[in-house]
Amino acid sequence: MKLFKKVREVCIIGIGRYGSAIADQLLKDRENNVRVVLVDGDEKHLIPYKDEVEMIYVADCAEQKTLEALNVTDFDVVIVSASNNIEIVAALAEMGVKSIIARATSPRHAQVLRQIGVTSIVSPEEEAGKRTALIVANPNLTLYSKNMVELQDGFVSASIHIKNVDMFNKKISELGFRNKYNVSVTMINRNNMTYLPEGDFEILENDLLTFIGKTEDIVDALEFCANSKNNRNTKER
Known part of the structure; x- marks a missing residue:
């Protein structure tokens, strides 16, 4: 009997240099069973991926109603790559998102994110x-x-x-x-x-x-x- 790996649903919010690097790496390995959805407030950041990922959305995720419209609670992982992410992360945690990965720009920022409920914190600059x-x-x-x-x-x-x-x-x-x-x-x-x-x-x-x-x-x-x-x-x- 052939076993199939469960497809993981991943949403990346913020497709700047860091967010695009994550997306590129996930798309590079086509056998990793990850379905990627990208969200950014600037359409030009999303255009290069329109034929590469499951879905792209032009949206400002600082408002909870936007996150609700995206059904973020359905994703296995939500990655918030934008540096000004406190409001987004707080809304995700309040909505009960299962796994949140967020970018911290300083130790203090990381501490705040941890207190809010971020599952995993990354600090590219550090x-x-x-x-x-x-x-x-x-x-x-x-x-x-x-x-x-x-x-x-x-x-x-x-x-x-x-x-x-x-x-x-x-x-x-x-x-x-x-x-x-x-x-x-x-x-x-x-x-x-x-x-x-x-x-x-x-x-x-x-x-x-x-x-x-x-x-x-x-x-x-x-x-x-x-x-x-x-x-x-x-x-x-």
């Missing part, structure tokens, strides 16, 4: 600041910063496509990432399929490996994955 500081403090991260995410207590998550020929057709246990670099392989993406690998998982060329570890250890592991020549020379010495 994350960008952390990423920049991370790169400045660790110059070797520049090459690998694109797919790096700061976690807690000095740990980061990073992904890289495997180019080192010394890794091809080797099992994770053979490569010894934990012992040599003090990092863990948490996920592998291959041909648009994602795996949670065990030690006997075999690495192939162009696999996308995701690691978790301390910043300096991650850099060493990524350099090994990216450059076989330098690593062979190191082994010979």
Whole structure:
């Protein structure tokens, strides 16, 4: 019997740079079973998506009657990407929306959103600041910063496509990432399929490996994955 994943209904309110980035990412992966509806007060922000998403609405969501007309309580997730979002979020919470994700522009803003009832809070500016500081403090991260995410207590998550020929057709246990670099392989993406690998998982060329570890250890592991020549020379010495 074939099992079907439930389609998740997502509404994004505010299609500026941040909102459009979310929409683009959701639309990029057509197999994620997400149906997207976009809402913005400016029609020009919505026009690029008119043939891409389930529905677009030109509306000012600061008024609760607008949200009621959109049937926002029917959505699995409502994302409020506009920065001036207090009134919108308050109305959504009052209406009983199941899951609200909102953008905060400061710690104080985040605190207010949390008190109102936001399920998840994101701070793009704060994350960008952390990423920049991370790169400045660790110059070797520049090459690998694109797919790096700061976690807690000095740990980061990073992904890289495997180019080192010394890794091809080797099992994770053979490569010894934990012992040599003090990092863990948490996920592998291959041909648009994602795996949670065990030690006997075999690495192939162009696999996308995701690691978790301390910043300096991650850099060493990524350099090994990216450059076989330098690593062979190191082994010979």
